[in-house]
Amino acid sequence: MARPPNELPSRELRISTTPQVIELLKQLVNQGLSGKNPSEAADRLLSEKLRELLTVGTLKPPSR
Secondary structure (H helix, E strand, O other): OOOOOOOOOOOOOOOOOOHHHHHHHHHHHHOOOOOOOHHHHHHHHHHHHHHHHHHOOOOOOOOO
16 A cells, blocks of 8 residues: 655655664564665654654654
């Protein structure tokens, strides 16, 4: 099933990480848990953590 389009516009963010982290992201993808590639898996993990930090009040929502 195709995922719905983003409600908000997206912007590119480039990061560098270790081969070990990339391998772990590939494992998540292979398990079918987080996206179609390591970049999507990283995006989903980052988004989940940011939502968690917003929920507990560590972060405040950005102004639009």
